[in-house]
Amino acid sequence: MERRAYAPFREAVEKGQTSALAEVNACLSAIENNKNLNAFLSVYAEEAKIAAKSADERFANGNARALEGLILSVKDVIAYKDHPLQASSKILNGYISPFHATVLQRLVEAGAIVIGRVSCDEFAMGSSNQSSAFGPVKNPVNPDLVPGGSSGGSAASVAAGTCHASLGSDTGGSVRQPAAFCGLVGLKPSYSRLSRYGLIAYASSFDCIGILANTIEDTALILELCAGEDELDATSSSAPTMAYSRIPKLDQALKVAVIRDTIAHEGIQKEIVEATEATIELLKSQGHTVTLVDFPLLDYILPVYYILTTAEASSNLSRFDGVRYGYRSSANASLHDLYSKSRSEGFGPEVKRRILLGTFVLSASYYDAYYTQAQKVRRLVRDKTLEILGEHDCILTPTTPTTAFELNKSFSNPVESYLADLFTVQASVAGLPAISIPVGNDHQGLPIGLQLVTGNMEEGKLLQIAQAFMQLQQVQV
Numbered sequence: 001m002e003r004r005a006y007a008p009f010r011e012a013v014e015k016g017q018t019s020a021l022a023e024v025n026a027c028l029s030a031i032e033n034n035k036n037l038n039a040f041l042s043v044y045a046e047e048a049k050i051a052a053k054s055a056d057e058r059f060a061n062g063n064a065r066a067l068e069g070l071i072l073s074v075k076d077v078i079a080y081k082d083h084p085l086q087a088s089s090k091i092l093n094g095y096i097s098p099f100h101a102t103v104l105q106r107l108v109e110a111g112a113i114v115i116g117r118v119s120c121d122e123f124a125m126g127s128s129n130q131s132s133a134f135g136p137v138k139n140p141v142n143p144d145l146v147p148g149g150s151s152g153g154s155a156a157s158v159a160a161g162t163c164h165a166s167l168g169s170d171t172g173g174s175v176r177q178p179a180a181f182c183g184l185v186g187l188k189p190s191y192s193r194l195s196r197y198g199l200i201a202y203a204s205s206f207d208c209i210g211i212l213a214n215t216i217e218d219t220a221l222i223l224e225l226c227a228g229e230d231e232l233d234a235t236s237s238s239a240p241t242m243a244y245s246r247i248p249k250l251d252q253a254l255k256v257a258v259i260r261d262t263i264a265h266e267g268i269q270k271e272i273v274e275a276t277e278a279t280i281e282l283l284k285s286q287g288h289t290v291t292l293v294d295f296p297l298l299d300y301i302l303p304v305y306y307i308l309t310t311a312e313a314s315s316n317l318s319r320f321d322g323v324r325y326g327y328r329s330s331a332n333a334s335l336h337d338l339y340s341k342s343r344s345e346g347f348g349p350e351v352k353r354r355i356l357l358g359t360f361v362l363s364a365s366y367y368d369a370y371y372t373q374a375q376k377v378r379r380l381v382r383d384k385t386l387e388i389l390g391e392h393d394c395i396l397t398p399t400t401p402t403t404a405f406e407l408n409k410s411f412s413n414p415v416e417s418y419l420a421d422l423f424t425v426q427a428s429v430a431g432l433p434a435i436s437i438p439v440g441n442d443h444q445g446l447p448i449g450l451q452l453v454t455g456n457m458e459e460g461k462l463l464q465i466a467q468a469f470m471q472l473q474q475v476q477v
């Protein structure tokens with residue numbers, strides 16, 4: 001399966017060796033040949049061809065834009081004007097977005113071509129893309145396995161060579177974990193670095209749009225073109241952005257912190273521990289300092305994450321009432337009936353579970369015991385993480401405790417599947433930028449991901465370090 005990075009494509013177009021139209025056609029064939037993966041919910045073939053023709057004109061006229069001809073798939077939680085949008089949920093059946101998400105608009109204005117809408121876990125809740133109302137997505141590396149989630153369609157579409165990159169969303173790991181499962185680069189920027197306008201909300205104080213791509217180079221360029229303040233999202237940061245694609249090579253010795261329990265934890269697959277340890281040895285041999293640090297709050301991060309995100313989700317998802325958007329139950333004898341039947345029939349079981357949990361932790365008698373308490377622990381997690389980052393350049397952990405698992409694997413309870421988020425939620429709870437990069441394979445040939453975290457708004461440094469790591473291991477696309 002041939003993967004496609006943007007930078008080499010761009011170089012080839014500029015040398016006259018290929019064209020945007022040829023690339024779009026190749027992507028469309030790859031979509032056709034990989035239908036079994038069930039990644040795409042919509043394919044915008046004709047529009048993409050028209051956009052490719054105009055990209056080719058721009059290349060010919062010498063006025064190609066920064067992302068001219070970049071072929072992008074978009075997770076079904078990011079608004080693309082006049083196209084369907086439904087968070088892979090029945091409750092948004094038939095909904096067409098009347099506006100663009102700011103991030104997507106910026107990329108399209110820079111020349112990106114949207115090839116299609118890709119599946120995800122329903123409302124981005126999940127780690128395996130099995131909760132989509134459109135059926136599970138399969139992992140291109142091995143179609144018996146999950147691609148990860150919730151941005152599973154995004155990861156599968158990039159790994160199957162159907163596009164150069166994908167926009168996903170990451171609330172607790174949904175870009176990084178599928179990137180790890182499919183052998184890709186997955187970036188979750190700092191909270192508020194990218195506008196959330198036009199991103200369907202799951203948990204608003206955690207949600208970030210993120211990027212899945214084959215290389216750091218492509219990731220940096222895409223980030224550069226979409227980062228920055230947006231007047232349509234009051235929480236978007238006004239901190240200056242950088243020319244992320246032109247960050248110089250790392251030329252200093254790094255101080256790297258490894259959280260001890262993330263490699264000592266008994267639930268972690270042995271080969272993941274070994275791959276992480278091998279990286280640590282490699283770093284040391286190159287003159288970098290690697291320190292094992294303790295993070296006593298590790299056991300609290302998942303509970304904090306699930307209390308706060310379900311609380312926020314229960315509020316965010318209250319707008320889907322069968323009146324304003326999408327699905328409406330036909331059994332609507334009274335207004336109350338209309339609300340409750342539309343929601344009961346429209347939402348899937350995982351979303352319902354989370355709405356119930358969130359409503360519970362926000363209820364008057366439990367609010368202080370759960371919600372307020374979790375907010376306090378969130379602050380502690382952030383403070384402690386920043387303290388480590390005050391003394392180190394980055395934190396390194398495995399991205400996931402296991403490599404991709406089988407479709408339909410039955411978890412004895414939801415908590416077991418929530419454990420898949422063990423390492424990714426820390427950066428989400430702390431609001432910090434994090435990236436997953438591929439570091440080799442397990443004995444079945446399944447990709448292993450390594451996660452790096454840096455300080456707030458330090459995407460430049462994160463990408464610089466990630467690039468150095470990739471080169472160190474000579475991981476190639």
Ligand code: GLN
Nearest residue numbers: 124126170171172173174
């Ligand atoms: N797997 C996590 C969850 O289910 C993360 C989801 C996400 O980042 N959107 O909440």
